[in-house]
Amino acid sequence: MRGAAAVWEFVSKYGLIALLIAFPAYFAITDLSNGEGLTRIGNNLVAGLSNGSIWALVALGYTLVYGIIELINFAHGEVFMIGSFVAFALYGTLGLTLATGPLGLAVGLFVALILSMLASGTLNVMIERVAYRPLRNAPKLAPLITAVGVSFILQNVGILWLGSSQKAIPDLIGAQRVLVDVAGVTISRADVLAVGVTVPLVFLLTAFVSRSRLGKAMRATAQDPEAARLMGINVDTTISLTFLLGGLLAGAAGLINALYQTNVWYFQGFTAGLIAFTAAVMGGIGNLRGAVLGGLIIGVIQQISDNRIGNQWTPAVVFAYLVLIMVFRPQGLIGEETREAG
Amino acid sequence: MWRSLTNPLKEGPILRARWTVILCLLGALALGLTACGSDDDGGGGGGGGGTAAGETLTIYSSLPLQGTSKEQSEAVINGERLALKQSGNKVGRFKIKYVSLDDSTAQNPGTADEGQTAQNARKAVQDKSTIFYLGEFNSGGTKVSLPILNKAGIPQISPSNTAVGLTTDEAGADPGEPQKYYPAKTRTYARVVPKDTIQGAALATTMKEDGCKSVHIFNDKTTYGAGLARNVSTSAKEQGIKVAGNDGTDKNSPNYRSLAAKIKADCFVGSGVTGENYVQVFKDVGAANPDIKLYGPDGVAEKAFTNPKKGGIPAELAKRTKITVATLGLEEFKKRGNAEAERFFRDFEATYNESNPDPYAIYGYETMALALDTLKAVGDKANDRKAVVEQLVGNTKGRNSVLGTYDIDENGDTTLTDYGLYTINEAGEPEFQKVIKAQEG
Numbered sequence: 001m002r003g004a005a006a007v008w009e010f011v012s013k014y015g016l017i018a019l020l021i022a023f024p025a026y027f028a029i030t031d032l033s034n035g036e037g038l039t040r041i042g043n044n045l046v047a048g049l050s051n052g053s054i055w056a057l058v059a060l061g062y063t064l065v066y067g068i069i070e071l072i073n074f075a076h077g078e079v080f081m082i083g084s085f086v087a088f089a090l091y092g093t094l095g096l097t098l099a100t101g102p103l104g105l106a107v108g109l110f111v112a113l114i115l116s117m118l119a120s121g122t123l124n125v126m127i128e129r130v131a132y133r134p135l136r137n138a139p140k141l142a143p144l145i146t147a148v149g150v151s152f153i154l155q156n157v158g159i160l161w162l163g164s165s166q167k168a169i170p171d172l173i174g175a176q177r178v179l180v181d182v183a184g185v186t187i188s189r190a191d192v193l194a195v196g197v198t199v200p201l202v203f204l205l206t207a208f209v210s211r212s213r214l215g216k217a218m219r220a221t222a223q224d225p226e227a228a229r230l231m232g233i234n235v236d237t238t239i240s241l242t243f244l245l246g247g248l249l250a251g252a253a254g255l256i257n258a259l260y261q262t263n264v265w266y267f268q269g270f271t272a273g274l275i276a277f278t279a280a281v282m283g284g285i286g287n288l289r290g291a292v293l294g295g296l297i298i299g300v301i302q303q304i305s306d307n308r309i310g311n312q313w314t315p316a317v318v319f320a321y322l323v324l325i326m327v328f329r330p331q332g333l334i335g336e337e338t339r340e341a342g
Numbered sequence: 343m344w345r346s347l348t349n350p351l352k353e354g355p356i357l358r359a360r361w362t363v364i365l366c367l368l369g370a371l372a373l374g375l376t377a378c379g380s381d382d383d384g385g386g387g388g389g390g391g392g393t394a395a396g397e398t399l400t401i402y403s404s405l406p407l408q409g410t411s412k413e414q415s416e417a418v419i420n421g422e423r424l425a426l427k428q429s430g431n432k433v434g435r436f437k438i439k440y441v442s443l444d445d446s447t448a449q450n451p452g453t454a455d456e457g458q459t460a461q462n463a464r465k466a467v468q469d470k471s472t473i474f475y476l477g478e479f480n481s482g483g484t485k486v487s488l489p490i491l492n493k494a495g496i497p498q499i500s501p502s503n504t505a506v507g508l509t510t511d512e513a514g515a516d517p518g519e520p521q522k523y524y525p526a527k528t529r530t531y532a533r534v535v536p537k538d539t540i541q542g543a544a545l546a547t548t549m550k551e552d553g554c555k556s557v558h559i560f561n562d563k564t565t566y567g568a569g570l571a572r573n574v575s576t577s578a579k580e581q582g583i584k585v586a587g588n589d590g591t592d593k594n595s596p597n598y599r600s601l602a603a604k605i606k607a608d609c610f611v612g613s614g615v616t617g618e619n620y621v622q623v624f625k626d627v628g629a630a631n632p633d634i635k636l637y638g639p640d641g642v643a644e645k646a647f648t649n650p651k652k653g654g655i656p657a658e659l660a661k662r663t664k665i666t667v668a669t670l671g672l673e674e675f676k677k678r679g680n681a682e683a684e685r686f687f688r689d690f691e692a693t694y695n696e697s698n699p700d701p702y703a704i705y706g707y708e709t710m711a712l713a714l715d716t717l718k719a720v721g722d723k724a725n726d727r728k729a730v731v732e733q734l735v736g737n738t739k740g741r742n743s744v745l746g747t748y749d750i751d752e753n754g755d756t757t758l759t760d761y762g763l764y765t766i767n768e769a770g771e772p773e774f775q776k777v778i779k780a781q782e783g
Contacts, residue, residue, distance in 0.1 A: 047599060156448075164451040165409040165646075168621045168653040176599070176629040261596045263622050271594050306600030312563075312590050 042185035052299020061246030077273020078154035083254020124247025158266030284335015404477030409451025421706025452617020454483025481505030542573025562614030649770030671774025
């Protein structure tokens with residue numbers, strides 16, 4: 001019996017990884033057999049990884065909050081959207097235009113990054129304080145539906161702020177200008193920006209959670225809030241800190257998204273939230289590395305599907321993968337057995 | 343790393359149920375977003391014509407007044423109001439009341455929202471004084487309002503619908519069209535712009551003239567966009583242009599880079615409306631294909647698309663973009679000796695202080711003028727919807743108008759076929775270049 005369980009564990013884990021690799025591998029082989037080389041699949045992977053980096057940053061916010069209070073913060077996508085709106089507003093405040101020189105742009109965008117992160121972080125803390133904390137001891141569905149409500153409120157704030165249509169914004173960095181071209185596989189400025197901001201932030205977050213005193217307090221609170229309280233940890237502050245971290249990452253993702261997509265929209269948070277939540281579940285909700293992995297995988301699947309199969313099928317392909325992963329590995333790709341997973 | 347320090351397994355069944363609830367909520371949210379856009383025809387009131395009550399007759403206008411189409415719709419309304427004002431708000435013994443309705447919503451701006459459109463049509467049906475309904479701007483909206491109004495026998499004129507299936511079953515129509523829009527089995531709808539068989543041919547003709555060898559089409563999956571894409575495809579093939587692809591785009595997509603990356607053609611047609619994220623579509627296609635020639639239909643002939651200061655495409659992309667619209671420029675009207683059109687431009691400027699009105703202003707004017715002249719033609723029966731419908735669809739022949747001389751055929755289509763070719767000038771405005779003499783595909 002133990003042997004069968006071990007085989008199942010091996011198959012469910014590595015079989016799924018093989019299945020994930022099979023998707024790009026199939027198209028790579030097809031391209032090779034058509035004499036097209038690996039350029040197209042290479043470009044798909046580059047675009048997928050950079051787009052996935054944005055999903056990863058948003059997914060981290062879901063996983064952080066879920067990890068500590070087991071709440072799916074449906075408003076998190078809208079916090080990301082507000083981050084994008086703040087970033088766009090800062091273009092004007094900081095005088096960033098297409099005519100701004102490289103140095104001014106670099107400094108201005110760095111300031112915009114910090115301010116967007118602070119704005120989204122503060123907003124997320126306020127949401128927790130006003131909408132979720134009073135419901136801490138209420139049945140789980142109460143904060144869940146409150147999160148849905150907050151999400152709609154923020155969407156309406158977005159509509160009041162910039163209207164309800166997609167708003168094209170200046171392409172400050174020349175997002176699609178090619179920086180590197182290796183045998184036809186191109187890496188654009190937007191790709192470098194997305195990965196260049198995401199990677200350090202993920203490392204910083206991981207180091208903070210695993211090594212700092214406050215990070216330990218977060219982990220202790222996640223494990224057992226009552227015991228953490230008895231050990232002298234201020235649980236409320238720790239939870240607020242978690243929301244702050246999630247908000248900071250959403251703010252960073254908001255700015256990258258504005259520069260990357262060159263448009264902002266009140267509804268962008270809903271779409272991103274759904275994808276990022278899926279990424280968090282795919283990777284193993286509550287697991288930081290899982291959220292990042294899930295985001296990157298979904299980014300790649302989306303790009304390949306859009307480019308090879310047709311964008312009308314992309315949501316179906318992404319969710320088919322999610323269903324497969326959930327069936328064979330309910331705890332997610334690198335998540336561990338939890339009470340949620342049963 | 344994070345979860346590894348959290349609680350081990352417990353409460354399995356309860357929490358599995360919780361997951362089910364969460365997934366149901368997610369599903370409900372997703373469904374809710376689409377369901378809120380759907381509606382039934384509701385019926386109510388009317389039924390096969392009848393007589394509008396009282397000495398005051400009401401003309402409803404239903405257009406998207408929010409989002410990217412706001413300026414276009416306002417131009418249509420200004421045109422309609424100007425025609426009404428010139429009639430002294432009267433036809434014979436009847437006073438005319440004008441009611442402007444918004445068929446878009448804050449959540450679904452820039453285009454007709456199905457639920458809101460149905461509500462507007464029902465409002466007109468429930469009003470016993472209704473004699474005309476002018477709208478919708480978007481063909482997808484008319485798909486919703488037309489059956490409701492047709493059942494009540496209310497005559498309807500659109501200033502801008504081009505989808506083939508609204509009036510005929512020619513190439514570009516979906517199965518079941520147009521019969522499904524006419525439950526009363528009589529035609530109550532007319533339009534003053536040529537249908538998309540003409541626009542598709544106009545786009546193909548322009549591409550042929552520009553030396554296009556192959557074309558890739560994106561469509562916004564709406565009634566208008568998908569139908570026009572089929573027409574462009576048919577006409578392009580007939581003119582010897584290879585159709586490399588026809589892909590649908592999703593308004594909610596953050597970008598279209600992957601789709602744009604697969605284009606291998608030298609020309610591109612974006613068959614959609616600005617409100618379906620077509621600024622982003624053109625930006626991504628233009629960036630991924632630096633030498634491609636870009637073509638757009640009347641759905642993007644608005645400043646929200648052409649002017650970067652209003653969120654439109656960047657100036658360098660605008661230089662590579664050509665747009666087809668059924669309206670012609672003032673100079674062309676002058677050349678043709680169309681005094682009605684010249685008078686329209688003069689009066690429009692005098693009334694609204696706008697010398698270069700949006701291309702759709704003249705269609706707004708003609709829509710109202712056609713409605714008023716139809717009422718005038720039936721005299722004392724101007725409050726009889728059946729008589730008005732018969733006059734509109736059956737007897738509009740050789741009409742001299744600001745658009746030229748035309749008939750409304752038995753399907754409700756105009757016999758005008760000229761299309762205007764527009765480029766985008768440095769001020770970010772559509773600028774008339776020439777007339778395209780296109781043959782239907």
